[in-house]
Amino acid sequence: MTDIITESEEAGFASDLTQSTTFGESVQAYISRVRGGEMGALPSVLGLVVLFIVFNFANDRFLSNLNLANLLTQSGSIIILAMALVPVLLLGEIDLSAGYAGGVAACVMGVLMVEHDQTWVVAVAAALLTGAAIGLVIGLLVSKLGVPSFVVTLAFFLGLQGVSLKLIGEGGSVRINQEVISGIANNNMGVAAGWIAALVIILGFAALRLIQHRRKVSLSLQHQPLAVVVGQIIAVAAVLVVVTYVLNQNRSVNPNFPIKGIPYVLPFVVVLLIFWSFMLGRTTWGRHVYAVGGNAEAARRAGINVDRIRISVFMICSSMAALSGIVAASYGGKVSTSSGGGNVLLYAVGAAVIGGTSLFGGKGKASDAVIGGLVIATIANGLGLLAQASYINFLVTGGVLLLAASVDAISRRRRSATGLG
Amino acid sequence: MSDSTPLLELRGINKSFGVAHVLHDVDLAIYPGQVTALVGDNGAGKSTLVKALAGIYPIDTGEYVFDGKPVNVHGPKDAGALGIEVVYQDLALCENLDIVENMFLGREKKNGIVLDETTMESKAREALTSLSVRTVKSVRQSVASLSGGQRQTVAIAKSVLWNSRIVLLDEPTAALGVAQTRQVLDLVRRLADSGVGVLLISHNLTDVFEVADRITALYLGRVAADVATKDVTSRQVVELITTGHSSDLDGAAAPSTTA
Numbered sequence A: 001m002t003d004i005i006t007e008s009e010e011a012g013f014a015s016d017l018t019q020s021t022t023f024g025e026s027v028q029a030y031i032s033r034v035r036g037g038e039m040g041a042l043p044s045v046l047g048l049v050v051l052f053i054v055f056n057f058a059n060d061r062f063l064s065n066l067n068l069a070n071l072l073t074q075s076g077s078i079i080i081l082a083m084a085l086v087p088v089l090l091l092g093e094i095d096l097s098a099g100y101a102g103g104v105a106a107c108v109m110g111v112l113m114v115e116h117d118q119t120w121v122v123a124v125a126a127a128l129l130t131g132a133a134i135g136l137v138i139g140l141l142v143s144k145l146g147v148p149s150f151v152v153t154l155a156f157f158l159g160l161q162g163v164s165l166k167l168i169g170e171g172g173s174v175r176i177n178q179e180v181i182s183g184i185a186n187n188n189m190g191v192a193a194g195w196i197a198a199l200v201i202i203l204g205f206a207a208l209r210l211i212q213h214r215r216k217v218s219l220s221l222q223h224q225p226l227a228v229v230v231g232q233i234i235a236v237a238a239v240l241v242v243v244t245y246v247l248n249q250n251r252s253v254n255p256n257f258p259i260k261g262i263p264y265v266l267p268f269v270v271v272l273l274i275f276w277s278f279m280l281g282r283t284t285w286g287r288h289v290y291a292v293g294g295n296a297e298a299a300r301r302a303g304i305n306v307d308r309i310r311i312s313v314f315m316i317c318s319s320m321a322a323l324s325g326i327v328a329a330s331y332g333g334k335v336s337t338s339s340g341g342g343n344v345l346l347y348a349v350g351a352a353v354i355g356g357t358s359l360f361g362g363k364g365k366a367s368d369a370v371i372g373g374l375v376i377a378t379i380a381n382g383l384g385l386l387a388q389a390s391y392i393n394f395l396v397t398g399g400v401l402l403l404a405a406s407v408d409a410i411s412r413r414r415r416s417a418t419g420l421g
Numbered sequence B: 001m002s003d004s005t006p007l008l009e010l011r012g013i014n015k016s017f018g019v020a021h022v023l024h025d026v027d028l029a030i031y032p033g034q035v036t037a038l039v040g041d042n043g044a045g046k047s048t049l050v051k052a053l054a055g056i057y058p059i060d061t062g063e064y065v066f067d068g069k070p071v072n073v074h075g076p077k078d079a080g081a082l083g084i085e086v087v088y089q090d091l092a093l094c095e096n097l098d099i100v101e102n103m104f105l106g107r108e109k110k111n112g113i114v115l116d117e118t119t120m121e122s123k124a125r126e127a128l129t130s131l132s133v134r135t136v137k138s139v140r141q142s143v144a145s146l147s148g149g150q151r152q153t154v155a156i157a158k159s160v161l162w163n164s165r166i167v168l169l170d171e172p173t174a175a176l177g178v179a180q181t182r183q184v185l186d187l188v189r190r191l192a193d194s195g196v197g198v199l200l201i202s203h204n205l206t207d208v209f210e211v212a213d214r215i216t217a218l219y220l221g222r223v224a225a226d227v228a229t230k231d232v233t234s235r236q237v238v239e240l241i242t243t244g245h246s247s248d249l250d251g252a253a254a255p256s257t258t259a
């Protein structure tokens, strides 16, 4: 077939630039993308910086080593739940039940370990299966029956609360003191191990990006200028080094019992981030998730099994929610009937949206959950330090969610006005 | 060439949407190496017929014969497997994906489980270069940022990427300028000359008379005529489109008047 199309009369893609533009040009291109509503991570990173400055002035304990470690640990379950929601939001759907799905899964884990003397492996596997099963039912109802996900998951939001009441009884709770599970949020890596892990990630990231860049250049494919690639590597390295350094300082108030090292929840989040970035960005499945979110009919005409994509996404969401529930149980030291309730879900949706994932579908990344989750955790942590009445906390968090959703809607309007994707 | 057997043949196709009976006993033949033009007024059922061919709409009754063998086409995958490519009137591109991603959607190239962006990008560029799209900055540009004509070209380039045996084009030049229309018509001719069976839907009779070997006219969901282009005049085709019959066209060429 190629013989039909290669006899080009005129170089149609003559202006198709594959060679690197200069660093300055790509900075300019970035600025015009931001103007056009393609903000990426910029607002959330700026927001994070502003929050750090404000809270630092408001309370000098905010930037203490102890509090920073606390903040990161706190953010773990929010980030994981937000990461669970990203694929669902990419489809333009919502899962309101994700918080309670995590709660119920954690209840299953707790009950199995405490009341049935099961090992943590069995309990965690059962929790993940519980999540997957919940997601399967939601996915089937949404894709096969065509019930809007908002309604299906609202029903699950209520129903799952009933399930956790049934599992552990009215007002009851189950203590989580199993070593491994409680260690996720409460134990730390050794100082040396922390540095090695950070180094491995930095080197791995750098090698991957540079090899990718070289290959694209040699095959004259579309690529970013080298300066941008190097800039990204330096940024990632700087963040990792600073975080590792801070967490490897002693943060104990009692000089006789030093506490230092990276809490295990952090590498756990990093592994999930790498895994879901890979799945969404580098596999056929991920490509199809974006396609269904962008134009489901086009995806169907391209031969994509849209129902299967939808079901898989809801199953992944609830399973990841189960992981988030386990991390939350580890942090709180218990599961109760209110696990996964309250503002847990709104925090997670807010985190994904603040990070840059669109509520309208088709746009978002796993890393959005991390940045947005840090913003949310920072607000919760900072306000907590200020010992404000809890009504302030609700007002501020609600306001931030509204702000993020408005920014999302405005940038979407801008995108369609300027024609950027 | 005209007496070769059809590559694809539809016999007695009926299609209803609820109470709306859109296609009535439609017969259609697409021959290898020929351009078959499908003409008809707005709402005649042309796009519906194309979507039935592509497996988007299930047909109610009728036979779908490919290469002389009856086949069942239940979805776009089945049509794709037969080597049928479609450029839809409503383009069916994902705006949030870039040009390369759209062109390979549903048929991504892979290295193991990882997407093979390298191969996809070079193949896409190769296919697009021939279609002379000016003002497109890059093949990695998102489709949302393309003009209507550029999108059209992407959709057409997608259909020539694959080793297709039949290409269905639903009003491919409707949004195009003079130069790009020229290129698409040339491409249509080149595709047919290489042995592909082409079905071209167009309201522009000048274009139809220029590239088509056969003309099938639809009138209110029925085939009004199925004739060789050289046997009819433009006036007769206009009559077929607007009234469903043409007084001075002989009966054999116009099945609906003899049946």
Ligand SMILES: Nc1ncnc2c1ncn2[C@@H]1O[C@H](COP(=O)(O)OP(=O)(O)OP(=O)(O)O)[C@@H](O)[C@H]1O
Residues within 6 Å of the ligand: B017, B020, B022, B040, B041, B042, B043, B044, B045, B046, B047, B048, B049, B089
């Ligand atoms: N999904 C649908 N549901 C109900 N009716 C439909 C549907 N699609 C098409 N129709 C009806 O079928 C008829 C034929 O439509 P179709 O789109 O095939 O026309 P067409 O010949 O392609 O017209 P045009 O030249 O305007 O593109 C119209 O009357 C239309 O209203």
Ligand SMILES: [Mg+2]
Residues within 6 Å of the ligand: B046, B047, B048, B089, B170
């Ligand atoms: Mg049409």
